[in-house]
Amino acid sequence: ETGVTQTPRHLVMGMTNKKSLKCEQHLGHNAMYWYKQSAKKPLELMFVYSLEERVENNSVPSRFSPECPNSSHLFLHLHTLQPEDSALYLCASSQSGAWNEQFFGPGTRLTVL
Amino acid sequence: GQSLEQPSEVTAVEGAIVQINCTYQTSGFYGLSWYQQHDGGAPTFLSYNALDGLEETGRFSSFLSRSDSYGYLLLQELQMKDSASYFCASNTGTASKLTFGTGTRLQVTL
Numbered sequence: 001e002t003g004v005t006q007t008p009r010h011l012v013m014g015m016t017n018k019k020s021l022k023c024e025q026h027l028g029h030n031a032m033y034w035y036k037q038s039a040k041k042p043l044e045l046m047f048v049y050s051l052e053e054r055v056e057n058n059s060v061p062s063r064f065s066p067e068c069p070n071s072s073h074l075f076l077h078l079h080t081l082q083p084e085d086s087a088l089y090l091c092a093s094s095q096s097g098a099w100n101e102q103f104f105g106p107g108t109r110l111t112v113l
Numbered sequence: 114g115q116s117l118e119q120p121s122e123v124t125a126v127e128g129a130i131v132q133i134n135c136t137y138q139t140s141g142f143y144g145l146s147w148y149q150q151h152d153g154g155a156p157t158f159l160s161y162n163a164l165d166g167l168e169e170t171g172r173f174s175s176f177l178s179r180s181d182s183y184g185y186l187l188l189q190e191l192q193m194k195d196s197a198s199y200f201c202a203s204n205t206g207t208a209s210k211l212t213f214g215t216g217t218r219l220q221v222t223l
Contacts, residue, residue, distance in 0.1 A: 002155060031209070042117075043156070043200065043213040056210050090155065099209050100146040100202070104155035 003027040004105035006091050012111045013081065021076040021108045023091030029103070031096040032074040034066060037088040037107070049074060050096040081112045117201050117214030124220045125191055133186045133217045135201035143204045145177050145184040146211070151197045159186070159199075188219070196221045 004025045013019050025032065034046040048056035049068040063085075065077040074091055088109050092102040117137045125131040135145065144163035148156040160168050162177035162184060174187040188195055201214040
């Protein structure tokens with residue numbers, strides 16, 4: 001247990017569906033991240049929130065919409081996804097300034113049909 | 114964009130020592146981190162080098178040479194449980210943006 005939880009762990013959705021991924025950290029951190037991990041590819045940073053403000057948006061399509069209501073919670077809202085969006089979506093947290101030492105959740109395995 | 118290159122696979126025998134290399138592009142380089150990820154698991158932080166030299170944490174050590182844009186992770190007294198993927202990562206240009214390497218899959222055999 002890293003102190004970062006994600007729900008759901010698995011999600012299957014159609015291209016016209018709308019769903020949300022949830023992440024919660026219990027470490028007292030003030031920075032949170034979304035990553036995408038596809039087979040045989042490096043982890044790709046999607047979004048970074050520091051002190052509840054988005055500080056990085058790594059050229060992610062608008063069909064992915066993040067939300068950070070407070071320093072402990074992070075959401076990723078999904079709509080009209082494509083099959084190529086199927087991947088493991090990982091949430092992480094850290095102290096802002098300690099960007100290199102991130103604590104990851106177990107991820108949500110997303111399949112888009 | 115930034116990129117970090119690692120060997121794709123390494124195989125070593127239990128009890129041996131293995132070194133996993135990482136070369137990176139510079140420009141605004143802050144430091145080099147290492148993460149371990151078991152199959153089906155989340156990446157876990159192993160070490161971070163901001164300065165040149167060797168950092169030791171138990172059986173794992175990490176080395177950085179800024180002049181060579183190169184680092185490595187050294188795993189000693191290998192155990193079967195060390196079989197996993199290992200990623201180097203750096204924040205370059207923007208401190209909050211971590212870029213991960215291609216990953217090295219380590220297989221420890223008997």
